[in-house]
Amino acid sequence: MAITQLFLPGSPDDEARLAEYGLSSADFHDAFRPGLSRAVDRTELAPANAAGTDLYNDSFEFLAQILVTRGWRKVVTMGQPRLVHPDGLIQLALSSAIDVADPDHRVKPKTRRKGPATQRSLDNEAPKGLQPLPLPEWVINDTLPPKLNGAPLWLALYERQGNSLNLALGRPAEMNASGHVVAWSDAISIARLDGDDDFSVFNSTDDGGFDVPVEPR
Amino acid sequence: MFSPVRLRLARQRRALTLTKLADLSGVSLRSLSNYENNAIEQPTEESLRKLAETLGVRPDYFYRDEVDPVAVEAVSFRKLSKTSASKRDAALASATLALEFFGIVDRHFRLPEPSIPTFDKLAPDQGAELVRQRWGLGDRPITNMVHLLESKGVRVVSLGPHHSDIDAFCFYRDAVPYVFVNTMKSGERQRFDIAHELGHLVMHDERDMTPSDSRDREAEANAFAAAFLMPASGLHAQALWGASLQKITAAKRHWKVSAMAMSHRLHELGLLNDWQYRSTVVALSKAGYRSSEPGGMVPETSQLLRKVMFGPTGISLGTVATELAVSAHDLGSLVHGLVPVAA
Numbered sequence: 001m002a003i004t005q006l007f008l009p010g011s012p013d014d015e016a017r018l019a020e021y022g023l024s025s026a027d028f029h030d031a032f033r034p035g036l037s038r039a040v041d042r043t044e045l046a047p048a049n050a051a052g053t054d055l056y057n058d059s060f061e062f063l064a065q066i067l068v069t070r071g072w073r074k075v076v077t078m079g080q081p082r083l084v085h086p087d088g089l090i091q092l093a094l095s096s097a098i099d100v101a102d103p104d105h106r107v108k109p110k111t112r113r114k115g116p117a118t119q120r121s122l123d124n125e126a127p128k129g130l131q132p133l134p135l136p137e138w139v140i141n142d143t144l145p146p147k148l149n150g151a152p153l154w155l156a157l158y159e160r161q162g163n164s165l166n167l168a169l170g171r172p173a174e175m176n177a178s179g180h181v182v183a184w185s186d187a188i189s190i191a192r193l194d195g196d197d198d199f200s201v202f203n204s205t206d207d208g209g210f211d212v213p214v215e216p217r
Numbered sequence: 218m219f220s221p222v223r224l225r226l227a228r229q230r231r232a233l234t235l236t237k238l239a240d241l242s243g244v245s246l247r248s249l250s251n252y253e254n255n256a257i258e259q260p261t262e263e264s265l266r267k268l269a270e271t272l273g274v275r276p277d278y279f280y281r282d283e284v285d286p287v288a289v290e291a292v293s294f295r296k297l298s299k300t301s302a303s304k305r306d307a308a309l310a311s312a313t314l315a316l317e318f319f320g321i322v323d324r325h326f327r328l329p330e331p332s333i334p335t336f337d338k339l340a341p342d343q344g345a346e347l348v349r350q351r352w353g354l355g356d357r358p359i360t361n362m363v364h365l366l367e368s369k370g371v372r373v374v375s376l377g378p379h380h381s382d383i384d385a386f387c388f389y390r391d392a393v394p395y396v397f398v399n400t401m402k403s404g405e406r407q408r409f410d411i412a413h414e415l416g417h418l419v420m421h422d423e424r425d426m427t428p429s430d431s432r433d434r435e436a437e438a439n440a441f442a443a444a445f446l447m448p449a450s451g452l453h454a455q456a457l458w459g460a461s462l463q464k465i466t467a468a469k470r471h472w473k474v475s476a477m478a479m480s481h482r483l484h485e486l487g488l489l490n491d492w493q494y495r496s497t498v499v500a501l502s503k504a505g506y507r508s509s510e511p512g513g514m515v516p517e518t519s520q521l522l523r524k525v526m527f528g529p530t531g532i533s534l535g536t537v538a539t540e541l542a543v544s545a546h547d548l549g550s551l552v553h554g555l556v557p558v559a560a
Contacts, residue, residue: 034454041458041487163458195456199464202455202471210364214524215327 014189018169021090022070025191026200028167031063032158032193033201040163040195052096055160060094063156075144080117084148091151092169093118095181100159101166101192109157109170113179121153123173123185155181156190163195221255223279226286227272228253229310230547232303232379242271278542287312291388293417293434300383308380312397314543315374315551316390321537322525329521331370331393333418341440342449344419349448356451358472362411363517363555366396371418373411373519375400377550385410387417394418400554403509404516405475409442416441446474447482458488462500473514476506519555526556 018024035058039051060081064074071086084091095118097109111118152171159166167190174183228238235253239246244264251258260268260279269276287309300308322328334351336344349355352369359365363373371394376383378401387396396414398407416438457468460483469479480501484494505511525531534552538545 033456037453037456037458040456041453163456195458196461196464199467202467209360210368210520212364212367212520212524213327213329214521214528216528216530217325217327 017188018190021085025167027066028063028156028190029193029200031066032059032165032167033195034062035059036160036163036165036193036195039160051160055158055165056094056096059158063092063094073144073148078115078117078120080115082153084144084151088145088148088151091148091153092156093153095155095157097155097157097159097181100157100168101189108182108184109159109168111155111157111172111181114172114175114181115179118153118155118172118181119175119179121172122175122181123152123171154186165193165195167191167193219252219259219279220281220283221253222284222286223281224249224268225253226284226310226313227268227274227278229303229306230314231272232307234303238268238271242267244268273544273547275542281542284313284317286310287316287388287390291390292386293388293414293421293438304380304382308376308383308386308397311377311380311547311550312374312386312388312395314541314547315372315395315397317541318537318548318551319372319393319395321540322532325530325532326525328372329368329370333369333371333394333415335419335422337420337422339420341416341420341437342444345416345441345444346448348415348419348445356448356454358451359408359446361517361520362408362415362446364520366411366415367519367521370394371396371415373398373521373555374551375553375555377553379550385414387414389418389422400516403475404514405469405473405478405510407516408446408473409475409478412442412445413438415445443478443482443485447472447479449486452483452486452488457483459493460489462497462504465497465501470514475510475513476501516554519552522552522556526552 015024018027032055035055038054038058042051042054064072064083067083068074073084073086075082075084075091080093082091082093095111095114097111099107100109102109154169154171157166157168157170169188169190170181170184171186172181172183173185174181176182228235231238233241235246235249238244239249242249242264244260244267248258248260248264252260262276265276265279269278289305289309292309292312334348336347339347352365366373374395374397376385376397376399381399381401383399384402385396385398387394389395396411396418398410398414400407402410417434420437420441421434451472452468455468457464460468465479465483466476469476472479474482477498480489480494480497483489484491489497501507526533534545534548538548541548
């Protein structure tokens with residue numbers, strides 16, 4: 001069942017909820033930062049969709065690099081790359097969207113057009129045959145243990161505004177006739193990634209030094 | 218047997234001409250010329266005493282085993298054209314003393330084996346990336362350039378306080394790489410100089426250094442240093458496009474480079490456009506970053522020398538100086554700024 005007023009500004013509760021899945025806003029910032037940097041650097045000579053492609057491809061890859069070290073798995077479900085929690089608590093796909101952090105909390109995010117993989121994973125009780133898109137045969141390209149197969153799909157939503165990104169996790173519940181996800185059964189806010197004022201990348205501690213072995217003869 | 222080579226080295230270390238040495242020592246110019254040019258004339262005991270006193274060595278220094286001086290062709294000097302011949306020779310004579318110093322150290326200690334890769338066919342940025350890969354450095358800041366190079370078998374030596382107009386130089390001797398660094402500069406600039414010399418070692422190997430391609434080599438070594446200290450992938454991941462001054466100073470502290478070097482690198486990578494770069498340089502200059510590094514890092518020191526000199530079985534500079542028949546002060550110049558030594 002879709003619920004309104006889910007996408008509220010970030011709060012400690014959101015970080016706690018992310019932590020339940022072993023995630024944090026910082027993870028998403030680390031994953032999205034390189035793609036955002038590349039997207040912002042694109043010139044007018046680049047193809048129109050280059051910046052969007054940078055964001056999606058780079059961010060998915062970096063998020064995967066971060067999460068696979070924690071036991072997550074990358075799977076491709078009907079062509080949709082996803083990352084599955086090691087205990088099957090959640091699976092993530094990336095999606096650009098609009099109104100991800102609209103100050104009017106009644107306005108909910110709306111994704112770009114999504115495909116059957118998302119439609120098949122909507123969190124609602126409506127018969128799948130009534131969904132607006134024709135449903136092809138259900139195909140999972142990767143063989144997963146049973147406990148991972150049922151992991152609920154959440155979309156990591158991102159919306160670029162200049163040098164910054166609005167971010168959120170949303171559990172898709174309804175799609176409209178055009179294939180946009182327009183309703184959500186659950187949501188978790190992620191702190192905004194501000195490209196101009198983000199100094200957190202410089203806070204990392206030293207990795208340790210280099211040992212110079214010197215032994216008496 | 219009296220060594221003309223050692224007399225020349227001791228004189229050059231003091232940056233003295235023959236005429237000046239004659240004035241200071243009271244030994245005639247003609248005799249000095251004969252001594253240095255391997256003539257039959259051998260110094261008298263009195264002349265030896267005068268020369269030793271003037272040059273800060275013991276008389277038996279001139280009778281020690283022959284030494285093969287470091288030749289200028291073997292060395293990559295930065296800003297060679299701006300360095301006078303006497304200062305260059307003084308630095309090279311000190312380098313020869315460093316070889317003897319490390320000869321003794323090597324007798325007492327097992328030091329890291331040299332393992333500097335050679336990429337002389339690659340562009341500087343590609344070479345820098347491959348060295349990072351081979352050494353498992355990823356694209357993160359290098360915590361300590363001196364320790365990194367020492368762990369790869371490089372002997373890092375100080376130019377001492379008397380060669381402030383020379384940035385750094387390097388050479389191979391018996392397959393061992395040596396890097397001489399100006400420890401009077403800021404910590405950030407020392408790191409860049411060391412990375413620059415690493416670039417020479419990686420890209421220019423043991424090739425003789427000819428003045429004709431000096432400019433190209435220096436440009437390559439600079440490009441290597443920038444790419445090695447500030448890898449493109451690392452900077453791209455930090456959202457540094459159009460970076461503000463505040464962000465540039467945060468980034469330069471993170472990567473442990475000078476603010477000017479960081480700005481130049483961002484411009485090189487297209488993260489600052491021409492206008493942004495120019496205004497950044499102007500603002501940094503006004504803030505004093507052109508000639509110094511306000512709020513800069515503590516310069517790096519030597520782990521190898523610390524272990525050699527202050528470890529449980531350490532050998533003191535005095536002990537080495539006695540064996541080499543030189544003053545501890547001269548040896549102290551070689552480790553100046555790299556380890557604490559008595560004033």
